[in-house]
Amino acid sequence: MIRIKKVDNRPLTLLERLYFTEVAAGMLVTLRHFFRNLFKPSNIVTVSYPEERLPLPGNARLRTRHRLKVRADGTPKCVACYMCQTACPAYCIDITAAEYNDGNPAEKYPRGFDIDLSRCVMCGMCVEACPEDAIAMDTGDIPGGALTREELMMDKRELLRNLPGEPSLLGASTRLHNEWDRKVKKK
C-alpha cells in the first residue's frame, strides 16, 4: 500500500522567519529529552554491549558461532566430506580427514577441524552445504574482537565443546552409525 504524506508548503509566517521562537520551540524538545534522561536514565535506549546484551531472536535463520554436532555415543557427526570447506567463500575451514578402522559404517571422521573466525563472514554456507547436519551455527555466541589472532582460531576440541543437549538423528551416515553402534554394543 502506498501512503501519501501531504507536505504543508505554505510560506513561513513572520514569526517563523525571525527564527527565535522556532529555535526556542526546538530547544524545548531537546531540553525535555536532556532533563528527562539526566534525572531518569532508564529512558536511555543504549545497550552497553559487552556487559548487557539483548536476547537474540530464537530464529532458525540466526547465524552465530559454529559448533560441531555429535552422535549419541559422543563421536562427531562430521564425516570429513569437505563439502563445507568447498562451499566456504572465505576459505576459513580447514579439515584433516581420517578413517575409522573398526568397521564403523561412517568410514571417515575429521582428525582436525579448524575454523578461522577472523576470516569467517558468518554466511552460513557451510551449514547449508553439510549433508550430515553436522555443523550448526546456533551457539548464540557472536564472535567479536580479540586481542590476538590465536583467540579467533577454533579447533575441533573447541567446536565440539558446549554442545546443546540431544544427539541428532538426521543424516544418512548417522543412522548407519547408530545402528552399527547398537549392534556392536549388544555383542
Added chain:
Amino acid sequence: MTLPIPDFILLNKGPLVFLGVSFLKVCVVFGAVMGFAALLTLAERKVSALMQDRVGPNRASVFGFALGGLFHPAADGLKLIFKEDFVPRWGDKFLFTLAPLLALFPVLLLFAALPFGNYIDIAGLRINLQIADFNLGVLFILAVSSLAIYGAFLSGWASRNNFALLGSLRAAAQMISYEVALGLTLVGVLMVYGTASLQDIAQAQGELLFGWLPAWGIVYQPFAFLLFLAAAQAENKRTPFDVVEGESEIIGYFLEYSSMRFASFMFSEFIEIIVISMLAATLFFGGWQVPYLQASGFVFPWGTEIPLNHYLVVLLQVGSISVKTVFFSWLLLVIRWTVPRFRFDQVMTLCWKGLLPLALLNILVTGVLIWWLA
C-alpha cells in the same frame, strides 16, 4: 559601591610585586580556562548524548573506574599527541605551523580583559580580580578576537589544498561579516553604562533599578542579548552557522591538519565558547555580581542586612561568574545540538539583512531612550 582599583596602586609597591601578582593571576585564569575547556569537550558529547537518548562516552577508565567518562578528555589528549603530525608535501610549512597558533593565542588572550571578580585584600595588597583592567576592554576583545581570522585563513592557504582553501574562504567571509554584527550588538550596552571597561560595566550592574531590580544588562538590553547570542555563535563557527566546517558534508579549512595542530583548532573553538559565555555573563547578566551582595555582605531591598567576611564575598563573586559561565556554555551546547545548519547564503543573509539592521535599530532606540530619559 566599591571603587575601581587601578593596578598602579600595585605598581607603587614595586614592579616585582606587580609582576608576581599578575603572573599568579595569569596562572590561575589559564589553568581554570584550560581545565574547563577540556571538560567542555566531554560535556559537548555528554549533553548531545543525553539530548538524543544515548549515554555518551563512558569507557575510558583508570583502574576500572570510569567516573561517567571523566577520563575521556585526558584519553583524547593522549591519543592526539601520539597521532602522526602530518604536513602536506607542497604546503607552506612555516604558515602551516603558524596557523593553529594564530587560532589559539588570540582566544586565550581575550581572558586578559574579562573580570572574574571585584578585588581581594591579601597581605595588605588590594588585588584587582582581572588580569589587565583596560578602559577599552570591549574594543580589545573585538580587536583581538578578529585576529583569529588569520588562523582560519592561513590554515587553508598554507595547506595547498583546494577544499581547504574554499573552507577558509567561507570562514573568512563569515567571521568578518559577523564581526561587524557582533560589534554593533555590544554598542547598546556601552551606551547604557557609558564605559568600555568590562570591570566598570560589571561594577555598574551592582546598582539597583527602582530600588529592587538588579541593573543587569539584560534588563536594559534584552534584544541586544539575543542578537549577541546569535552573532557570537556564528563568530564561533558552531552549528547553526558551521558551513565553515560542516563536518558531515563539506570540508573545512583544517582539512590537512592532524595531531595536536588539529587539536589546537578544536580547542580554540571550545575556549571561544567560554569567552562568549563569560562575555554574555559580564555584559548582560551582572558579571561577578550576586544580586544584593555588596562588599560588606548582603543588603536586601526590604532592609535586611547579612554582613559577610571579605573572603566569603570574594568567593561568592568568583562563584557567581563561574556559575554563569557554565550555564551559558551549556546553553550554547544545547543550541548547537538543537538547530540544523544554515546554508551559506542563508548565513550571509541573516547577518547582513537580519542581524545588522536589527543591531543598528537597537542602537537607535537605545540612543533615543537615553536622550529622552536624560
